[in-house]
Amino acid sequence: MKTKIALAEPSDLPEVLALLNESDLPEAELGCSPGTLILTARDVDRLIGCAALEVYGEHALLRSVAVAADRRGEGLGDRIVESALELAGRLRVVEVYLLTEGAEDFFARHGFQPFDRSRVPSAVAGSPGFTACRCADATCMEKRLAASRERRNRSALALSLHDLAPTDRPEPTGCACG
Ligand SMILES: CC(C)(COP(=O)(O)OP(=O)(O)OC[C@H]1O[C@@H](n2cnc3c(N)ncnc32)[C@H](O)[C@@H]1OP(=O)(O)O)[C@@H](O)C(=O)NCCC(=O)NCCS
Numbered sequence: 001m002k003t004k005i006a007l008a009e010p011s012d013l014p015e016v017l018a019l020l021n022e023s024d025l026p027e028a029e030l031g032c033s034p035g036t037l038i039l040t041a042r043d044v045d046r047l048i049g050c051a052a053l054e055v056y057g058e059h060a061l062l063r064s065v066a067v068a069a070d071r072r073g074e075g076l077g078d079r080i081v082e083s084a085l086e087l088a089g090r091l092r093v094v095e096v097y098l099l100t101e102g103a104e105d106f107f108a109r110h111g112f113q114p115f116d117r118s119r120v121p122s123a124v125a126g127s128p129g130f131t132a133c134r135c136a137d138a139t140c141m142e143k144r145l146a147a148s149r150e151r152r153n154r155s156a157l158a159l160s161l162h163d164l165a166p167t168d169r170p171e172p173t174g175c176a177c178g
Contacts, residue, residue, distance in 0.1 A: 002043075003041050003042065003043050003048065003049075003076060003079075004041070004042050005039055005040070005041045005049075005079060005080060005083045006039070006040060006042070007037060007038070007039060007040075008031075008037075008038035008039065008040045008050070010031075012038070012040050012047065013030075013031050013038075015040075015047040016030070016031075016038060016040065016047065016050045016064070017030065019047060019048075019049075019050055019066050019068060020050070020064055020066055022066075022068070022069065023066035023067075023069075025063075025064055025066055026129075026132040026133060027064075027132075028128050028129070028131075028132030029128035029129075029132070030052055030063075030064055030128075030129070033054060033127075033128060035054055035055045035056060036052055036053065036054045036055075037052065037053045037055065037087060038050060038051070038052045038064070039051045039052070039053075039080060039083055039084055039087070041067075041076055041079070041080055046068075047068075048067065048068040048071045048076065049066065049067040049068065049071070049076050049077070049080050050064055050065070050066055050080070051063075051064060051065045051066075051080045051081065051083070051084045052064040052084075052129070053084055053087060053088055053091075053093075053096075054124070054127050054128070054129050055088070055091055055093060056121070056123035056124055056127065057123070058092065058093055058094040058095065059093065059094070059095050059096075059097065059121045059123060059124050060088050060091075060093040060095075060096050060097070060124070061096075061097050061098065061124050061127050061129045061130055062081070062084055062085075062088075062096050062097070062098040063098065063099075063129035063130075064129070065077065065080060065081060065084075065098075065103075067080070077106060078109070078110075081107070081110050082110065085110065085143070085145065088145060089145050093145060094144065094145055095121075095142060095143070095144055095145070096112075096142070096143045096145060097115065097120055097124050097130075097140065097141065097142050098112065098140070098141050098142075099129075099130060099133040099138040099139065099140055099141075100138060100139055100141065101137070101138045101139070104139050104141065107141050108141075110143065111143045112141035112142065112143045113141060113142060113143070114139055114140070114141055115140045115141055115142035116140070117140040120140060120142075
């Protein structure tokens, strides 16, 4: 069965909240903020994974990453996190933060590194997802997307150079005039 990852519809919210409850993750104010984007992973009619991005300009909080217990270990968590990071990049987010208890190594695979909580930008630190984390001992992690942004800028430059090339091209020699 092909699992589809997509932006959530409002009608997905009850299933997302149920998955977060089953996964023992806080659901605080998920879906209430206009800057929150939720991704869902579905096998046809069943929601089997989710993640959410709370976006605050160039900063974002990745939260609510969960996979249904009977579908863990199949690579779906990796796919959801990569989709969320790709989405963040497209939204010009530069730094993504998260809080986790127990999944530090999982997020480290995706380039997240432990980060001093007191240095988290105030918009993220005061966000519903950040403040909802029940455990003060949860590990704060950060990933910079600047490199991807530079890559995008480089591809944009390559594209514009490519676009310019035909007009700059010299006329063929030995033209047939006269
Ligand atoms: C964390 C979670 C999303 C991972 O989902 P998943 O679909 O099982 O992950 P994947 O199958 O893509 O695993 C990819 C790799 O990460 C590893 N991994 C999975 N969960 C891990 C964890 N908690 N800690 C360390 N490594 C983990 C897997 O072993 C696998 O490694 P491998 O490729 O070397 O075998 C899932 O276990 C979950 O929903 N946990 C409960 C909620 C939670 O803790 N969310 C994170 C905080 S927001």
